[in-house]
Amino acid sequence: xxxxxxxxxxxxxxxxxxxxxxxxxxxxxxxxxxxxxxxxxxxxxxxxxxxxxxxxxxxxxxxxxxxxxxxxxxxxxxxxxxxxxxxxxxxxxxxxxxxxxxxxxxxxxxxxxxxxxxxxxxxxxxxxxxxxxxxxxxxxxxxxxxxxxxxxxxxxxxxxxxxxxxxxxxxxxxxxxxxxxxxxxxxxxxxxxxxxxxxxxxxxxxxxxxxxxxxxxxxxxxxxxxxxxxxxxxx
Amino acid sequence: xxxxxxxxxxxxxxxxxxxxxxxxxxxxxxxxxxxxxxxxxxxxxxxxxxxxxxxxxxxxxxxxxx
Numbered sequence: 001x002x003x004x005x006x007x008x009x010x011x012x013x014x015x016x017x018x019x020x021x022x023x024x025x026x027x028x029x030x031x032x033x034x035x036x037x038x039x040x041x042x043x044x045x046x047x048x049x050x051x052x053x054x055x056x057x058x059x060x061x062x063x064x065x066x067x068x069x070x071x072x073x074x075x076x077x078x079x080x081x082x083x084x085x086x087x088x089x090x091x092x093x094x095x096x097x098x099x100x101x102x103x104x105x106x107x108x109x110x111x112x113x114x115x116x117x118x119x120x121x122x123x124x125x126x127x128x129x130x131x132x133x134x135x136x137x138x139x140x141x142x143x144x145x146x147x148x149x150x151x152x153x154x155x156x157x158x159x160x161x162x163x164x165x166x167x168x169x170x171x172x173x174x175x176x177x178x179x180x181x182x183x184x185x186x187x188x189x190x191x192x193x194x195x196x197x198x199x200x201x202x203x204x205x206x207x208x209x210x211x212x213x214x215x216x217x218x219x220x221x222x223x224x225x226x227x228x229x230x231x232x233x234x235x
Numbered sequence: 236x237x238x239x240x241x242x243x244x245x246x247x248x249x250x251x252x253x254x255x256x257x258x259x260x261x262x263x264x265x266x267x268x269x270x271x272x273x274x275x276x277x278x279x280x281x282x283x284x285x286x287x288x289x290x291x292x293x294x295x296x297x298x299x300x301x
Binding site: 234 | 246247249252253255256259260263266267269270271279280283284286287290291294295297298299
Protein backbone atom coordinates (compact mmCIF):
# COMPACT_ATOMS: atom_id res chain seq x y z
CA UNK A 1 0.00 0.00 0.00
CA UNK A 2 2.66 2.49 0.95
CA UNK A 3 4.97 1.46 -1.90
CA UNK A 4 3.91 4.38 -4.03
CA UNK A 5 2.30 7.75 -3.60
CA UNK A 6 -0.94 7.99 -5.59
CA UNK A 7 -0.66 11.77 -5.79
CA UNK A 8 2.31 11.31 -8.15
CA UNK A 9 0.22 9.35 -10.67
CA UNK A 10 -1.62 11.19 -13.44
CA UNK A 11 -5.01 12.55 -12.31
CA UNK A 12 -8.41 12.94 -13.93
CA UNK A 13 -9.31 11.38 -17.31
CA UNK A 14 -5.63 10.98 -18.15
CA UNK A 15 -5.12 9.09 -14.91
CA UNK A 16 -8.10 6.85 -15.72
CA UNK A 17 -6.54 5.89 -19.06
CA UNK A 18 -3.11 5.53 -17.45
CA UNK A 19 -4.45 3.19 -14.74
CA UNK A 20 -6.31 1.01 -17.24
CA UNK A 21 -3.27 0.88 -19.51
CA UNK A 22 -0.79 -0.14 -16.80
CA UNK A 23 -2.64 -2.81 -14.83
CA UNK A 24 -3.42 -0.37 -12.03
CA UNK A 25 -6.60 -0.38 -9.99
CA UNK A 26 -8.87 2.33 -11.42
CA UNK A 27 -10.85 5.01 -9.53
CA UNK A 28 -8.19 5.28 -6.81
CA UNK A 29 -9.27 7.29 -3.81
CA UNK A 30 -12.94 6.83 -4.68
CA UNK A 31 -14.90 4.72 -2.16
CA UNK A 32 -16.01 1.49 -3.87
CA UNK A 33 -19.64 2.19 -3.05
CA UNK A 34 -19.55 5.48 -4.91
CA UNK A 35 -17.83 4.00 -7.95
CA UNK A 36 -20.38 1.17 -8.07
CA UNK A 37 -23.27 3.62 -7.74
CA UNK A 38 -21.96 5.61 -10.72
CA UNK A 39 -21.64 2.41 -12.77
CA UNK A 40 -25.19 1.46 -11.81
CA UNK A 41 -26.46 4.94 -12.72
CA UNK A 42 -24.70 4.69 -16.07
CA UNK A 43 -26.48 1.40 -16.83
CA UNK A 44 -29.77 2.95 -15.68
CA UNK A 45 -29.12 5.84 -18.07
CA UNK A 46 -28.95 3.33 -20.91
CA UNK A 47 -32.29 1.78 -19.91
CA UNK A 48 -34.11 5.11 -19.68
CA UNK A 49 -32.48 6.27 -22.93
CA UNK A 50 -33.86 3.17 -24.66
CA UNK A 51 -37.33 3.94 -23.32
CA UNK A 52 -37.29 7.58 -24.34
CA UNK A 53 -35.72 7.00 -27.75
CA UNK A 54 -38.28 4.32 -28.59
CA UNK A 55 -41.03 6.60 -27.28
CA UNK A 56 -39.97 9.35 -29.67
CA UNK A 57 -39.64 6.82 -32.51
CA UNK A 58 -43.19 5.57 -31.88
CA UNK A 59 -44.51 9.14 -31.74
CA UNK A 60 -42.81 10.02 -35.00
CA UNK A 61 -43.91 6.88 -36.85
CA UNK A 62 -47.51 6.31 -35.72
CA UNK A 63 -50.18 7.23 -38.28
CA UNK A 64 -52.81 7.81 -35.58
CA UNK A 65 -52.46 11.21 -33.82
CA UNK A 66 -50.63 11.06 -30.49
CA UNK A 67 -52.86 11.98 -27.50
CA UNK A 68 -52.46 15.52 -26.14
CA UNK A 69 -50.80 15.05 -22.75
CA UNK A 70 -51.92 18.46 -21.48
CA UNK A 71 -55.56 17.40 -21.88
CA UNK A 72 -55.13 13.81 -20.70
CA UNK A 73 -53.34 14.93 -17.53
CA UNK A 74 -55.37 18.09 -16.96
CA UNK A 75 -57.36 18.62 -13.79
CA UNK A 76 -60.49 20.67 -13.22
CA UNK A 77 -60.07 23.10 -10.33
CA UNK A 78 -63.29 24.83 -9.19
CA UNK A 79 -64.85 24.27 -12.59
CA UNK A 80 -61.83 25.58 -14.52
CA UNK A 81 -59.78 23.05 -16.52
CA UNK A 82 -56.04 23.51 -15.84
CA UNK A 83 -53.74 21.67 -18.28
CA UNK A 84 -51.12 19.27 -16.92
CA UNK A 85 -51.67 20.50 -13.36
CA UNK A 86 -50.99 17.19 -11.58
CA UNK A 87 -47.73 16.66 -13.49
CA UNK A 88 -46.58 20.20 -12.71
CA UNK A 89 -47.20 19.62 -9.00
CA UNK A 90 -45.35 16.28 -9.16
CA UNK A 91 -42.41 17.97 -10.87
CA UNK A 92 -42.12 20.65 -8.18
CA UNK A 93 -42.51 17.94 -5.53
CA UNK A 94 -39.60 15.90 -6.86
CA UNK A 95 -37.35 18.95 -7.29
CA UNK A 96 -38.08 19.93 -3.70
CA UNK A 97 -37.13 16.48 -2.44
CA UNK A 98 -33.92 16.70 -4.47
CA UNK A 99 -33.15 20.00 -2.73
CA UNK A 100 -33.73 18.52 0.73
CA UNK A 101 -31.53 15.54 -0.22
CA UNK A 102 -28.66 17.85 -1.22
CA UNK A 103 -28.97 19.60 2.15
CA UNK A 104 -29.05 16.23 3.97
CA UNK A 105 -25.78 15.25 2.26
CA UNK A 106 -24.23 18.55 3.31
CA UNK A 107 -25.32 18.14 6.95
CA UNK A 108 -24.03 14.57 6.84
CA UNK A 109 -20.54 15.70 5.90
CA UNK A 110 -20.70 18.30 8.67
CA UNK A 111 -21.62 15.43 11.02
CA UNK A 112 -24.79 17.18 12.16
CA UNK A 113 -26.51 13.87 12.73
CA UNK A 114 -30.07 14.87 13.63
CA UNK A 115 -30.42 17.58 10.97
CA UNK A 116 -29.14 15.15 8.36
CA UNK A 117 -31.64 12.50 9.46
CA UNK A 118 -34.58 14.92 9.49
CA UNK A 119 -33.76 16.11 5.98
CA UNK A 120 -33.63 12.45 4.88
CA UNK A 121 -37.11 12.00 6.38
CA UNK A 122 -38.30 15.12 4.54
CA UNK A 123 -36.87 13.75 1.30
CA UNK A 124 -38.63 10.41 1.86
CA UNK A 125 -41.92 12.24 2.50
CA UNK A 126 -41.46 14.14 -0.75
CA UNK A 127 -40.88 10.91 -2.63
CA UNK A 128 -43.87 9.29 -0.95
CA UNK A 129 -46.11 12.19 -1.98
CA UNK A 130 -44.83 11.85 -5.53
CA UNK A 131 -45.63 8.12 -5.65
CA UNK A 132 -49.03 8.83 -4.10
CA UNK A 133 -49.87 11.34 -6.81
CA UNK A 134 -48.64 8.88 -9.41
CA UNK A 135 -50.96 6.22 -7.98
CA UNK A 136 -53.82 8.73 -8.29
CA UNK A 137 -52.82 9.47 -11.89
CA UNK A 138 -52.61 5.77 -12.80
CA UNK A 139 -55.96 4.90 -11.22
CA UNK A 140 -57.60 7.86 -12.95
CA UNK A 141 -56.26 6.73 -16.34
CA UNK A 142 -57.02 3.05 -15.79
CA UNK A 143 -60.44 3.15 -14.11
CA UNK A 144 -61.87 6.47 -15.27
CA UNK A 145 -60.49 6.86 -18.79
CA UNK A 146 -60.01 3.16 -19.58
CA UNK A 147 -56.39 3.44 -20.74
CA UNK A 148 -54.81 0.05 -21.43
CA UNK A 149 -51.33 -0.86 -22.72
CA UNK A 150 -52.91 -1.84 -26.05
CA UNK A 151 -55.65 0.79 -26.42
CA UNK A 152 -56.87 4.14 -25.12
CA UNK A 153 -59.71 6.52 -25.97
CA UNK A 154 -57.41 9.48 -26.81
CA UNK A 155 -55.46 8.36 -29.88
CA UNK A 156 -52.43 6.27 -30.78
CA UNK A 157 -52.57 2.93 -28.90
CA UNK A 158 -48.83 3.06 -28.16
CA UNK A 159 -49.54 5.93 -25.74
CA UNK A 160 -50.80 3.51 -23.08
CA UNK A 161 -47.90 1.08 -23.28
CA UNK A 162 -45.32 3.87 -23.11
CA UNK A 163 -47.16 5.59 -20.30
CA UNK A 164 -47.22 2.48 -18.10
CA UNK A 165 -43.69 1.41 -19.01
CA UNK A 166 -41.90 4.74 -18.61
CA UNK A 167 -43.74 6.21 -15.60
CA UNK A 168 -43.98 2.76 -14.03
CA UNK A 169 -40.24 2.19 -14.26
CA UNK A 170 -39.54 5.66 -12.90
CA UNK A 171 -42.12 5.24 -10.11
CA UNK A 172 -40.44 1.98 -9.11
CA UNK A 173 -37.15 3.85 -8.79
CA UNK A 174 -38.80 6.47 -6.59
CA UNK A 175 -40.42 3.79 -4.40
CA UNK A 176 -37.13 1.94 -3.91
CA UNK A 177 -35.49 5.29 -3.14
CA UNK A 178 -38.10 6.04 -0.45
CA UNK A 179 -37.45 2.66 1.21
CA UNK A 180 -33.69 3.29 1.26
CA UNK A 181 -34.17 6.87 2.49
CA UNK A 182 -36.19 5.60 5.45
CA UNK A 183 -33.62 2.88 6.22
CA UNK A 184 -30.78 5.39 6.09
CA UNK A 185 -32.73 7.95 8.12
CA UNK A 186 -33.06 5.31 10.86
CA UNK A 187 -29.36 4.46 10.63
CA UNK A 188 -28.48 8.14 10.85
CA UNK A 189 -30.78 8.76 13.85
CA UNK A 190 -29.17 5.80 15.60
CA UNK A 191 -25.74 7.24 14.91
CA UNK A 192 -24.40 4.34 12.82
CA UNK A 193 -22.20 6.66 10.78
CA UNK A 194 -20.61 8.22 13.89
CA UNK A 195 -20.05 5.03 15.90
CA UNK A 196 -19.09 2.86 12.92
CA UNK A 197 -21.80 0.33 13.78
CA UNK A 198 -21.76 -2.55 11.31
CA UNK A 199 -24.56 -2.83 8.75
CA UNK A 200 -27.18 -5.56 9.18
CA UNK A 201 -26.76 -6.98 5.68
CA UNK A 202 -23.19 -5.99 4.83
CA UNK A 203 -21.53 -6.46 8.26
CA UNK A 204 -19.34 -3.50 7.30
CA UNK A 205 -18.72 -0.15 8.91
CA UNK A 206 -19.99 2.85 7.06
CA UNK A 207 -19.76 6.63 7.24
CA UNK A 208 -21.55 9.70 5.94
CA UNK A 209 -20.32 8.97 2.41
CA UNK A 210 -23.20 6.47 2.34
CA UNK A 211 -25.58 9.45 2.48
CA UNK A 212 -23.86 11.04 -0.51
CA UNK A 213 -24.12 7.77 -2.47
CA UNK A 214 -27.83 7.57 -1.63
CA UNK A 215 -28.05 11.22 -2.71
CA UNK A 216 -26.54 10.39 -6.10
CA UNK A 217 -29.30 7.84 -6.65
CA UNK A 218 -32.02 10.26 -5.58
CA UNK A 219 -30.76 13.12 -7.75
CA UNK A 220 -30.57 10.69 -10.67
CA UNK A 221 -34.24 9.80 -10.20
CA UNK A 222 -35.01 13.53 -10.28
CA UNK A 223 -32.82 13.91 -13.37
CA UNK A 224 -34.69 11.15 -15.21
CA UNK A 225 -37.98 12.88 -14.38
CA UNK A 226 -36.71 16.07 -16.06
CA UNK A 227 -36.35 14.10 -19.31
CA UNK A 228 -39.65 12.22 -18.92
CA UNK A 229 -41.42 15.53 -18.21
CA UNK A 230 -39.95 17.03 -21.38
CA UNK A 231 -40.45 14.12 -23.79
CA UNK A 232 -43.56 12.39 -22.51
CA UNK A 233 -45.64 15.20 -21.01
CA UNK A 234 -44.59 18.41 -22.77
CA UNK A 235 -43.48 17.46 -26.29
CA UNK B 236 -7.54 2.87 3.15
CA UNK B 237 -5.28 5.81 3.95
CA UNK B 238 -5.83 6.86 0.38
CA UNK B 239 -9.47 7.60 1.15
CA UNK B 240 -8.54 10.39 3.49
CA UNK B 241 -6.77 12.25 0.73
CA UNK B 242 -9.96 12.49 -1.23
CA UNK B 243 -11.33 16.02 -1.06
CA UNK B 244 -14.91 16.26 0.03
CA UNK B 245 -17.07 18.24 -2.34
CA UNK B 246 -19.66 20.34 -0.58
CA UNK B 247 -21.10 23.75 -1.23
CA UNK B 248 -22.51 26.38 1.08
CA UNK B 249 -26.15 25.79 1.90
CA UNK B 250 -27.10 28.98 0.07
CA UNK B 251 -25.91 27.48 -3.24
CA UNK B 252 -28.27 24.51 -2.84
CA UNK B 253 -31.18 26.82 -2.07
CA UNK B 254 -30.31 28.94 -5.10
CA UNK B 255 -30.20 25.92 -7.42
CA UNK B 256 -33.44 24.68 -5.90
CA UNK B 257 -35.02 28.05 -6.72
CA UNK B 258 -33.59 28.04 -10.25
CA UNK B 259 -34.96 24.53 -10.88
CA UNK B 260 -38.37 25.79 -9.75
CA UNK B 261 -38.15 28.75 -12.13
CA UNK B 262 -37.10 26.62 -15.11
CA UNK B 263 -39.81 24.03 -14.36
CA UNK B 264 -42.30 26.89 -14.26
CA UNK B 265 -41.02 28.09 -17.65
CA UNK B 266 -41.39 24.53 -19.02
CA UNK B 267 -44.94 24.42 -17.72
CA UNK B 268 -45.66 27.82 -19.28
CA UNK B 269 -44.58 26.44 -22.69
CA UNK B 270 -47.51 24.06 -22.41
CA UNK B 271 -49.89 26.50 -20.71
CA UNK B 272 -49.38 29.22 -23.32
CA UNK B 273 -49.69 26.58 -26.05
CA UNK B 274 -46.53 27.38 -27.98
CA UNK B 275 -46.37 25.13 -31.04
CA UNK B 276 -43.88 23.76 -33.55
CA UNK B 277 -40.21 24.57 -33.57
CA UNK B 278 -40.49 27.21 -30.82
CA UNK B 279 -42.10 24.67 -28.48
CA UNK B 280 -39.49 21.97 -29.11
CA UNK B 281 -36.57 24.39 -28.81
CA UNK B 282 -37.82 25.78 -25.50
CA UNK B 283 -38.60 22.31 -24.06
CA UNK B 284 -35.12 20.99 -24.90
CA UNK B 285 -33.40 24.18 -23.69
CA UNK B 286 -35.13 24.13 -20.29
CA UNK B 287 -34.63 20.36 -20.01
CA UNK B 288 -30.87 20.61 -20.61
CA UNK B 289 -30.53 23.58 -18.27
CA UNK B 290 -32.27 21.72 -15.46
CA UNK B 291 -30.31 18.52 -16.12
CA UNK B 292 -27.07 20.52 -16.11
CA UNK B 293 -27.86 22.21 -12.81
CA UNK B 294 -28.77 18.90 -11.13
CA UNK B 295 -25.63 17.15 -12.38
CA UNK B 296 -23.21 20.00 -11.76
CA UNK B 297 -24.36 21.10 -8.30
CA UNK B 298 -26.46 18.37 -6.70
CA UNK B 299 -24.44 15.42 -8.01
CA UNK B 300 -21.09 17.27 -7.72
CA UNK B 301 -20.08 16.03 -11.15
